[in-house]
Amino acid sequence: xxxxxxxxxxxxxxxxxxxxxxxxxxxxxxxxxxxxxxxxxxxxxxxxxxxxxxxxxxxxxxxxxxxxxxxxxxxxxxxxxxxxxxxxxxxxxxxxxxxxxxxxxxxxxxxxxxx
Amino acid sequence: xxxxxxxxxxxxxxxxxxxxxxxxxxxxxxxxxxxxxxxxxxxxxxxxxxxxxxxxxxxxxxxxxxxxxxxxxxxxxxxxxxxxxxxxxxxxxxxxxxxxxxxxxxxxxxxxxxx
Numbered sequence: 027x028x029x030x031x032x033x034x035x036x037x038x039x040x041x042x043x044x045x046x047x048x049x050x051x052x053x054x055x056x057x058x059x060x061x062x063x064x065x066x067x068x069x070x071x072x073x074x075x076x077x078x079x080x081x082x083x084x085x086x087x088x089x090x091x092x093x094x095x096x097x098x099x100x101x102x103x104x105x106x107x108x109x110x111x112x113x114x115x116x117x118x119x120x121x122x123x124x125x126x127x128x129x130x131x132x133x134x135x136x137x138x139x140x141x
Numbered sequence: 142x143x144x145x146x147x148x149x150x151x152x153x154x155x156x157x158x159x160x161x162x163x164x165x166x167x168x169x170x171x172x173x174x175x176x177x178x179x180x181x182x183x184x185x186x187x188x189x190x191x192x193x194x195x196x197x198x199x200x201x202x203x204x205x206x207x208x209x210x211x212x213x214x215x216x217x218x219x220x221x222x223x224x225x226x227x228x229x230x231x232x233x234x235x236x237x238x239x240x241x242x243x244x245x246x247x248x249x250x251x252x253x254x255x256x
Contacts, residue, residue, distance in 0.1 A: 028183060059243060069184075069229065069246040082235075082243045116183060118244075126233035126244045127172055127191075132183035 029053065032117050032133035040141055044105040047136045051098055051119030057081075058100040059120070059130060060092055064113040075100055107140045114138075146247050147230060153253040160217040162250040164230030165210075173206055173213050174231045174244070184229065187215075222256040 029052035039045055051058050060072040062085075071084035075094035086092075089107075094100040104111060114137050118130040148163045166173070172191045176184040190197045190206045190213065197204045203216040217224055227249045233242035 028185070030183075061246075068248045071243045071245055074243050084243060084245075114181070118184075126242050129174060129186035129189055130184075130244055131186070132176075134183045135181075137181070 028131040028133065030117060030119050030131050030133035032115075032136050034136060035134065036137050036139075038139045038141060039107060041107055041109060043107050043140075044103065045107065045138065047102040047104070047115050047117075047138075049100045049102070049117030049119075049133060051100070051117075052131050055119035055121050055131070056098065057120045057122055058094055058098070059118040060086075060100070060102050061116040061118065062113045063116060063135075067113075069116075072102070104138070109140050112138055112140045147228070147250040149250060150248070151251045151253070153255065154220060155255050156220060156222055158220055158254075160220050160224070160252055160254070162215045162228050162252070164213045164215070164247055166213075166230070166232050166247075167211065168232075168234065170208075170232045172233065173204075175202075175204060175213075175215050176229045176231060176246070178227045178229065178249070180226075187228075217252075220252075220254045222254050225252060225254045227251050 031050040033048045056077040058075045063069045072086040073092045074082040078094045092102045114135045116135045118132045120130045122128040174189045175187040178184045188199045201218045206213045229246045229249045231244045231246045234245040
């Protein structure tokens with residue numbers, strides 16, 4: 027158990043809909059990272075938050091947004107969903123602020139299926 | 142695009158044999174990390190090697206880093222069926238907008254250990 031909790035584990039929704047994925051980081055970790063894993067794109071970095079502030083952006087679509095709350099949990103919002111958004115979405119946490127010089131701890135992921 | 146590229150993409154060996162996976166990256170790094178992923182589950186950190194280290198060991202794992210060649214290798218000795226998984230290298234890379242670093246993953250090596 028990594029200590030990172032993601033909910034829900036599975037999500038099936040229709041095209042055009044909006045969903046929210048939730049992540050609770052390990053106790054004491056201020057950094058939260060979101061990743062998308064699909065068969066054709068591999069593991070893609072989406073966004074990084076540190077103590078409530080956005081720190082780095084990766085290949086995140088404009089239809090996607092995220093935030094980190096004062097209690098450090100984070101939510102990833104996906105809107106106007108398309109079939110191609112079907113993927114595993116991972117959250118990871120780490121005590122590191124920048125430069126990623128420590129390991130990251132991953133949750134078990136949310137499997138999103140858009141039909 | 143992926144920063145790290147693992148080679149081979151897939152590897153099948155017998156129990157007891159050694160497994161070697163290679164990773165190449167493009168830009169300068171301060172550390173390189175290896176992760177393992179069982180099918181459809183979260184990634185688990187295996188080992189972190191810093192740019193001033195050439196070799197690191199952890200149990201049956203041996204990691205080397207050659208910064209002049211921008212490459213790393215992961216050796217699993219005396220492999221077991223339970224080692225069957227995908228293995229990824231990851232390096233801190235600058236994010237799209239802020240220039241701050243986030244962990245960027247390669248495409249992975251799928252290891253199958255036959256009992």
